[in-house]
Amino acid sequence: MGPRKAAARPTIAQIAERAGVSAGAVSYALNGRPGVSDETRARILAVAKEVGWVPSTAARALRGGGTATVGLVITREPQMLGIEPFFMSFVAGIESVISEQGYALLLQVTPDPHRELNTYREWWSARRVDGVFITDLSLDDARLDLLDELGLPAVVVGDPDHARGHTAVGSNDAGAAESAVTHLARLGHARIGHVTGPASFVHTRVRVDAMRAVASRLGVEVVPEVYSDYTLDSGAAAAVQLLDLAEPPTALVFHNDLMAVGAVRAARERGLSVPQDLSILAWDDSPLCVLSEPRLSALSRDIQSYGAEAAKALLDTIRAGGETTGSYLPSNAQLLERDSLAAPRRLPVG
Amino acid sequence: MGPRKAAARPTIAQIAERAGVSAGAVSYALNGRPGVSDETRARILAVAKEVGWVPSTAARALRGGGTATVGLVITREPQMLGIEPFFMSFVAGIESVISEQGYALLLQVTPDPHRELNTYREWWSARRVDGVFITDLSLDDARLDLLDELGLPAVVVGDPDHARGHTAVGSNDAGAAESAVTHLARLGHARIGHVTGPASFVHTRVRVDAMRAVASRLGVEVVPEVYSDYTLDSGAAAAVQLLDLAEPPTALVFHNDLMAVGAVRAARERGLSVPQDLSILAWDDSPLCVLSEPRLSALSRDIQSYGAEAAKALLDTIRAGGETTGSYLPSNAQLLERDSLAAPRRLPVG
DNA sequence: CTGTTAGCGCGTTCAC
DNA sequence: GTGAACGCGCTAACAG
Numbered sequence: 001m002g003p004r005k006a007a008a009r010p011t012i013a014q015i016a017e018r019a020g021v022s023a024g025a026v027s028y029a030l031n032g033r034p035g036v037s038d039e040t041r042a043r044i045l046a047v048a049k050e051v052g053w054v055p056s057t058a059a060r061a062l063r064g065g066g067t068a069t070v071g072l073v074i075t076r077e078p079q080m081l082g083i084e085p086f087f088m089s090f091v092a093g094i095e096s097v098i099s100e101q102g103y104a105l106l107l108q109v110t111p112d113p114h115r116e117l118n119t120y121r122e123w124w125s126a127r128r129v130d131g132v133f134i135t136d137l138s139l140d141d142a143r144l145d146l147l148d149e150l151g152l153p154a155v156v157v158g159d160p161d162h163a164r165g166h167t168a169v170g171s172n173d174a175g176a177a178e179s180a181v182t183h184l185a186r187l188g189h190a191r192i193g194h195v196t197g198p199a200s201f202v203h204t205r206v207r208v209d210a211m212r213a214v215a216s217r218l219g220v221e222v223v224p225e226v227y228s229d230y231t232l233d234s235g236a237a238a239a240v241q242l243l244d245l246a247e248p249p250t251a252l253v254f255h256n257d258l259m260a261v262g263a264v265r266a267a268r269e270r271g272l273s274v275p276q277d278l279s280i281l282a283w284d285d286s287p288l289c290v291l292s293e294p295r296l297s298a299l300s301r302d303i304q305s306y307g308a309e310a311a312k313a314l315l316d317t318i319r320a321g322g323e324t325t326g327s328y329l330p331s332n333a334q335l336l337e338r339d340s341l342a343a344p345r346r347l348p349v350g
Numbered sequence: 351m352g353p354r355k356a357a358a359r360p361t362i363a364q365i366a367e368r369a370g371v372s373a374g375a376v377s378y379a380l381n382g383r384p385g386v387s388d389e390t391r392a393r394i395l396a397v398a399k400e401v402g403w404v405p406s407t408a409a410r411a412l413r414g415g416g417t418a419t420v421g422l423v424i425t426r427e428p429q430m431l432g433i434e435p436f437f438m439s440f441v442a443g444i445e446s447v448i449s450e451q452g453y454a455l456l457l458q459v460t461p462d463p464h465r466e467l468n469t470y471r472e473w474w475s476a477r478r479v480d481g482v483f484i485t486d487l488s489l490d491d492a493r494l495d496l497l498d499e500l501g502l503p504a505v506v507v508g509d510p511d512h513a514r515g516h517t518a519v520g521s522n523d524a525g526a527a528e529s530a531v532t533h534l535a536r537l538g539h540a541r542i543g544h545v546t547g548p549a550s551f552v553h554t555r556v557r558v559d560a561m562r563a564v565a566s567r568l569g570v571e572v573v574p575e576v577y578s579d580y581t582l583d584s585g586a587a588a589a590v591q592l593l594d595l596a597e598p599p600t601a602l603v604f605h606n607d608l609m610a611v612g613a614v615r616a617a618r619e620r621g622l623s624v625p626q627d628l629s630i631l632a633w634d635d636s637p638l639c640v641l642s643e644p645r646l647s648a649l650s651r652d653i654q655s656y657g658a659e660a661a662k663a664l665l666d667t668i669r670a671g672g673e674t675t676g677s678y679l680p681s682n683a684q685l686l687e688r689d690s691l692a693a694p695r696r697l698p699v700g
Numbered sequence: 701c702t703g704t705t706a707g708c709g710c711g712t713t714c715a716c
Numbered sequence: 717g718t719g720a721a722c723g724c725g726c727t728a729a730c731a732g
Contacts, residue, residue, distance in 0.1 A: 009475055012725060022704050027726055035727095037702060054475035058411035059724035062709050067408065069456075078442030079654060083637035088438045092428030095459040104478065106419075106454045109445040125359055125404035127710095128454065232641070261641055287433035291582070291611055293643045304429060362711060372718050377712055385713095386717070409710035412723050477724095 010051040019047045030055075061127050070098060070314055071106040071129035073116045075136065078109050080231070085257055085286030086303060090157075093307020094133070101315060103130075117146055124150045131318045133157055133310055134166075137202040153322040155314040157306075160327035162202045167317045169310045169328040173203055176299040176333035177210035180281060183335050184251045185218045188343045189279065192222050193242040193249035195235060195259055199227045207255065207283070223249050228259060235259025236266035243270065243278075250344035251279035257288045260296055264340070275342035285336055294339035306331040360401040369397045380405075411477050420448060420664055421456040421479035423466045425486065428459050430581070435607055435636030436653060440507075443657020444483070451665060453480075467496055474500045481668045483507055483660055484516075487552040503672040505664040507656075510677035512552045517667045519660045519678040523553055526649040526683035527560035530631060533685050534601045535568045538693045539629065542572050543592040543599035545585060545609055549577045557605065557633070573599050578609060585609025586616035593620065593628075600694035601629035607638045610646055614690070625692035635686055644689035651683040 008014075012030070016023040021040060028035035029044040030053075036044070061067040072094070074087055081087060094105060106129055108119050120143065123129045131153035134143055144164050147154045160168035184192055194211055196204045208225055215222045223245060226238040235254055239262070242249055254260040260282035267278050274280050274294055282289055285300035309328055316325045358364075362380070366373045371390060378385035379394035380403075386394070411417040422444070424437055431437060444455060456479055458469050470493065473479045481503035484493055494514050497504045510518035534542055544561055547554045558575055565572045573595060576588040585604055589612070592599055604610040610632035617628050624630050624644055632639055635650035659678055666675045 009477065011723090023725080024705075024727080025703060028703090031726080033727095035702070040702080052471065052475060054472050056412070056724055057476045057478050058408045058417065059709095060726085061408035062406070062412055062711095062724075063726055064709070065726075078446055079439070081442045082435060082439035082653070083641075084438070085432060088434070089429070089432035091457070092431045092459055095457070096428055099458055099460060104456045104458065107441070107445070107457050108449055108454065109442055110449060121402065122404050125402065126407045127359065128407050232637070287582070288638075288641065291433075291638065292641065303432070361709085363709095373711080374713075374719075375717060378717090381712085390717080406710055409723095410712085412710080412725095413712055414723070415712075 009056075010048075010053040011056070012053070014051060015044060015047050015053060018051070019044045066130045066318070067127060068102055069104050069106050069129045070094075070311070070318075071108070071120075071123050071132040072135075073108045073110065073119050073132070075110060075113050075116050077111045081109065083258065083288075084230075085284060085288055089286070089303040090135075090307040090310075093304035093309075094311040095307075096304070097308045097311035098315065103315065117143060120146055120152060121150065124152045131155070131314050131322075133314060137162055138200045139202060139205065141202075151322055153314070153317045155310055155317055157310050159202050159206055163327070165324055167313050167324050167326065167328070169306070169313050169331075171203065171301060171306065171331055172333050173206045174210040176283065176301070176335075177207055178214050179333070179335045180253055180283075180299055181211060181214040181218055181220060183341070184253075184279065184281070185220045187251075187279070187341065189249075189251040190220050190344075191247065191249040191251075192220060193239075193252040194222050194225045195228050195238040195242070195252060195254045195263070196225055197228065197230055197255045204255065211253070228255075230256050230258060232258050232262040235262030237262075239263035239266040240270075243267070243272070251281065251341070253281045253283065255283045257282040257284060257286050257292075257296060257298060260298075260340075261288060261292050264292060264294075264296075275340050277345055279342055279344070280340045281335075282340075289336075289338065292340075297338045297341045298336050299333050300336040301331045301333040303331075359406075360398075360403040361406070362403070364401060365394060365397050365403060368401075369394045416480045416668070417477060418452055419454050419456050419479045420444075420661070420668075421458070421470075421473050421482040422485075423458045423460065423469050423482070425460060425463050425466050427461045431459060433608065433638075434580075435638055436634060439636070439653040440485075440657040440660075443654035443659075444661040445657075446654070447658045447661035448665065453665065467493060470496055470502060471500065474502045481505070481664050481672075483664060487512055488550045489552060489555065491552075501672055503664070503668045505660055505667055507660050509552050509556055513677070515674055517663050517674045517676065517678075519656070519663050519681075521553070521651060521656065521681055522683050523556045524560040526633065526651070526685075527557055528564050529683070529685045530603055530633075530649055531561060531564040531568055531570060533691070534603075534629065534631070535570045537601075537629070537691065539599075539601040540570050540694075541597065541599040541601075542570060543589075543602040544572050544575045545578050545588040545592070545602060545604045545613070546575050547578065547580055547605045554605065561603070578605070580606050580608060582608050582612040585612030587612075589613035589616040590620075593617070593622070601631065601691070603631045603633065605633045607632040607634060607636050607642075607646060607648060610648075610690075611638060611642050614642060614644075614646075625690050627695055629692055629694070630690045631685075632690075639686075639688065642690075647688045647691045648686050649683050650686040651681050653681075656681040 137158035156163040156168040282298040285298035289296035487508035506513040506518040632648040635648035639646035
């Protein structure tokens with residue numbers, strides 16, 4: 001019932017007519033290039049502002065001038081996003097940078113990894129995006145091959161060493177591991193449990209290696225890692241598994257906060273209290289950590305600025321015509337102390 | 351260093367050449383319309399599949415055929431999105447529907463409400479989207495006027511009665527209020543506190559009215575509402591404010607789960623335990639409710655399918671050329687009992 | 701220098 | 717089945 005009559009979108013032709021010049025002149029004026037006198041330019045600009053002209057992204061994209069759009073595929077179960085601490089902050093960070101520059105974010109959420117590849121191909125074929133973010137980098141990641149094949153500008157969100165020449169924005173996982181183990185060792189923990197994300201992810205591998213290296217240097221033991229999947233339940237299950245060990249660890253490190261929360265619950269159900277009986281440390285701080293009881297200590301990195309850095313890197317890469325613009329600074333990680341870490345109750349056997 | 355040579359995107363012209371026909375014929379064949387013989391059509395389709403042709407969204411949009419993109423502006427502080435339970439699920443629901451149909455979501459996150467209007471105008475001018483979602487509907491919402499002016503197809507996510515003729519997908523807030531008050535009254539609560547979102551939102555108003563109506567019918571009292579802003583701290587503050595009343599309520603209803611969690615903490619700091627001393631009910635279930643201690647009972651609606659319904663409605667509206675396609679069924683709400691509701695400890699003073 | 705004209709990019713559609 | 721024009725912005729070539 002409401003009025004749904006499309007109004008006329010302002011075009012360069014309209015402006016040209018009103019200003020009494022040709023469309024070409026308008027284009028020169030609007031893009032600040034020579035070819036029109038200052039006064040004509042001023043007149044054209046005034047008219048353009050008056051009619052609220054905005055360039056047609058479609059027309060520009062058609063000309064090959066880019067779409068002012070960047071793409072992100074999130075390969076996760078949709079329902080997981082409601083609580084997933086990482087992506088929403090990451091997206092917010094991306095947004096803060098790109099929207100300033102007139103870019104928009106094209107988002108796709110799908111649980112199917114195979115589909116992700118198709119999406120890049122389609123986005124590229126349909127000229128929907130000027131570049132994409134690659135997250136959850138895996139060893140021998142097939143997406144990098146596709147990117148090379150298509151010549152689609154991209155920024156790898158992860159370890160530059162595994163980005164195969166693509167622009168990358170890393171995260172200082174080694175530094176985080178260092179501070180985690182150091183802190184735990186100082187508290188007196190001699191046996192640490194480590195619950196990770198999927199083994200195929202590069203950053204899982206990086207963290208595992210770093211933890212082991214630091215631990216052996218400091219003379220503390222990391223019991224065999226439990227590879228997990230970031231969900232609450234998997235965190236709880238991993239905790240149970242580790243606590244069932246003959247010589248259970250006295251401190252547990254998790255690759256996200258959701259799993260850490262799951263572990264707190266699992267410990268509680270066993271009659272163990274955190275942190276007196278068991279110390280728990282989350283990797284990646286989020287509001288969840290302060291919402292949890294007790295409040296979770298975490299290896300905090302500023303995910304929002306991580307997203308912002310990634311966005312800057314992608315925009316730079318796009319402007320460079322897809323040429324790699326080098327690796328960007330890793331976002332800093334620091335151990336945020338709250339209430340889930342303490343000295344182990346009984347001294348480690350040893 | 352990496353190879354960044356753009357490959358050639360397949361176009362209709364290429365297909366035409368390979369198949370030895372004109373571009374027009376290819377277009378007819380590809381779109382399943384008459385004008386080509388069956389065998390030519392088959393040949394064209396084979397070539398198209400072989401080269402992996404995907405229509406250029408830019409070219410289609412330029413012709414006026416739509417951009418296969420829908421837009422959503424989230425007017426919130428970016429950092430809030432990391433924990434905000436509503437939007438990420440809502441987005442996931444939208445995604446599940448639109449990606450099936452080849453549509454993509456254009457997202458913009460900004461804390462500035464004024465900017466939201468500009469964004470719609472720019473998206474429309476630049477032909478970036480075929481339609482938009484309008485959330486957080488307010489009384490006399492200026493966005494609806496703009497939509498009318500632009501003729502931009504939209505779906506209002508909220509009360510159809512305030513959608514001014516636009517397609518709307520509602521939420522059964524009245525039903526939720528009904529079950530909330532009924533349940534609380536049955537437990538013996540005679541005085542209920544109500545902590546809402548901003549007063550300017552239509553759905554805040556709707557919920558307030560519904561709560562009052564049901565309460566007066568059932569003979570229970572709703573103490574004056576506290577208008578709040580969905581944050582954890584504001585929930586805690588509101589709880590304190592209500593508990594400081596001369597005759598404090600014995601049960602509190604919150605318009606989201608974050609505020610409810612804040613209230614639990616505030617109550618605990620006062621030495622009150624939930625639910626023995628104070629019952630707490632959240633509106634909008636999310637994983638946070640089961641993560642909280644005690645687990646929060648909630649007026650649950652399936653936000654993901656809410657998003658999915660909204661997406662279907664928007665796509666329908668777009669296909670109808672922007673004509674309103676009527677109001678859609680409200681998503682169902684039900685009271686999900688967990689551990690934060692109990693009978694009041696001391697009987698209410700008569 | 702100031703401005704105009706023509707044609708491109710890509711898919712669609714109308715007239716032939 | 718084909719040729720041509722269209723939508724919109726950009727730019728190379730050209731004219732005053």
